[in-house]
Amino acid sequence: MELNTRLDKPLIAKSRREEICHIFGEYYDPERWNDWRWQMRHRLTKLEHFQPLLQLTPAEERGLEKARDKFAVAVTPHFAELIEPDNPLCPIRLQVVPREEELVTSPGDMIDPCGEDDDSVVPGLIHRYPDRVLLLALDSCAAYCRYCTRSRLVSQGEMYPLTRRIDAMIAYLQEHTEVRDVLISGGDPLLMSDEVLDKLLGRLRAIEHIEFVRIGSRVPSFLPQRITPQLAAVLRKHRVWLSLHFCHGRELTPEVAKACDLLADGGIPLGSQTVLLKGVNDSENALKNLFHGLLKLRVRPYYLYQCDPVAGTAHLRTSVRTGIDLISKLRGHTTGYAVPTYVMDAPGGGGKVPILPETLLAYENGKTTVRNWEGKLYTYIDPVELG
Numbered sequence: 400m401e402l403n404t405r406l407d408k409p410l411i412a413k414s415r416r417e418e419i420c421h422i423f424g425e426y427y428d429p430e431r432w433n434d435w436r437w438q439m440r441h442r443l444t445k446l447e448h449f450q451p452l453l454q455l456t457p458a459e460e461r462g463l464e465k466a467r468d469k470f471a472v473a474v475t476p477h478f479a480e481l482i483e484p485d486n487p488l489c490p491i492r493l494q495v496v497p498r499e500e501e502l503v504t505s506p507g508d509m510i511d512p513c514g515e516d517d518d519s520v521v522p523g524l525i526h527r528y529p530d531r532v533l534l535l536a537l538d539s540c541a542a543y544c545r546y547c548t549r550s551r552l553v554s555q556g557e558m559y560p561l562t563r564r565i566d567a568m569i570a571y572l573q574e575h576t577e578v579r580d581v582l583i584s585g586g587d588p589l590l591m592s593d594e595v596l597d598k599l600l601g602r603l604r605a606i607e608h609i610e611f612v613r614i615g616s617r618v619p620s621f622l623p624q625r626i627t628p629q630l631a632a633v634l635r636k637h638r639v640w641l642s643l644h645f646c647h648g649r650e651l652t653p654e655v656a657k658a659c660d661l662l663a664d665g666g667i668p669l670g671s672q673t674v675l676l677k678g679v680n681d682s683e684n685a686l687k688n689l690f691h692g693l694l695k696l697r698v699r700p701y702y703l704y705q706c707d708p709v710a711g712t713a714h715l716r717t718s719v720r721t722g723i724d725l726i727s728k729l730r731g732h733t734t735g736y737a738v739p740t741y742v743m744d745a746p747g748g749g750g751k752v753p754i755l756p757e758t759l760l761a762y763e764n765g766k767t768t769v770r771n772w773e774g775k776l777y778t779y780i781d782p783v784e785l786g
């Protein structure tokens with residue numbers, strides 16, 4: 400039976416969830432809240448949605464009025480509930496609520512910082528490294544990260560639907576026997592229906608030389624309700640690895656824990672990528688909380704990304720020095736599994752480059768001098784060739 404959740408009298412909201420539902424003229428109903436399609440239909444996308452919920456700063460108001468013409472704004476009710484209403488520096492808020500600084504272009508800013516467009520071989524297929532391709536499945540996400548490296552494509556409505564591009568992509572992959580690894584990204588591939596995803600994965604899996612299929616997704620953070628037993632079964636059937644995206648420990652809610660459990664129990668290997676962001680996670684504590692929390696959910700922190708120099712993101716980026724200092728404070732000071740590799744996507748299409756704290760001090764005449772996590776020096780002597 401369809402529940403009547405429309406408001407027929409003024410609601411005095413008691414909880415954050417009620418306040419969010421109230422914006423759309425509805426009562427809070429737990430069943431609907433837990434339905435991912437309801438979450439998608441009730442995303443906060445414009446100034447009028449945010450005004451009743453947050454004490455907006457003038458910079459945010461202008462961002463919501465103007466920056467959304469450049470890059471869409473959307474926040475799922477689930478993620479919106481995590482935002483502190485009266486703290487403009489809330490680490491959740493900084494990730495998804497635009498500010499007018501997005502309209503400012505700074506030195507070094509680029510539209511396509513990873514140079515992906517130059518390596519596009521057929522529409523939606525990027526072939527840069529010899530054995531790997533990036534397949535852009537769709538151009539929408541559950542919510543939009545203000546630092547998105549693909550904001551030139553994502554949400555812009557310019558990408559043809561997958562059905563019109565898939566045959567050319569599959570033909571290219573069949574022909575290129577050197578490709579063994581496909582990363583499906585976007586946009587967020589987990590927004591596709593189970594049926595469409597199943598078909599796409601089936602066609603990829605039918606190509607013999609493709610050994611490894613990954614999906615990059617922020618859905619478990621923005622929209623954990625999407626992770627259903629049926630979806631986990633599709634991913635398991637096609638032996639998919641998932642690269643998730645989390646930026647702050649507060650994202651690891653009970654709903655997210657449940658979603659990760661479903662995936663991990665379903666045998667889906669889980670890794671996480673984090674973008675280093677000013678005010679969000681640029682402290683030792685914030686990163687430790689996040690990485691330790693992920694391990695508890697059986698998600699391996701995999702990459703910590705230096706934020707790409709996307710036009711209009713200078714206010715969210717830290718210096719590389721900050722990143723090096725932070726990773727030095729983690730390496731050796733906590734579980735190795737909790738320390739991701741700090742990487743930069745070399746601007747202009749140079750690919751991923753690991754940035755390592757200076758641990759190798761000298762390598763000469765078969766002697767290696769290294770510095771450990773306490774700053775002490777040690778020497779390793781290469782083996783002498785016998786016989």
Ligand code: SF4
Pocket residue numbers: 539540542543544546547548549550553585586587616617644
């Ligand atoms: S989820 Fe990924 S693709 Fe989507 S807006 Fe965020 S960074 Fe961009």
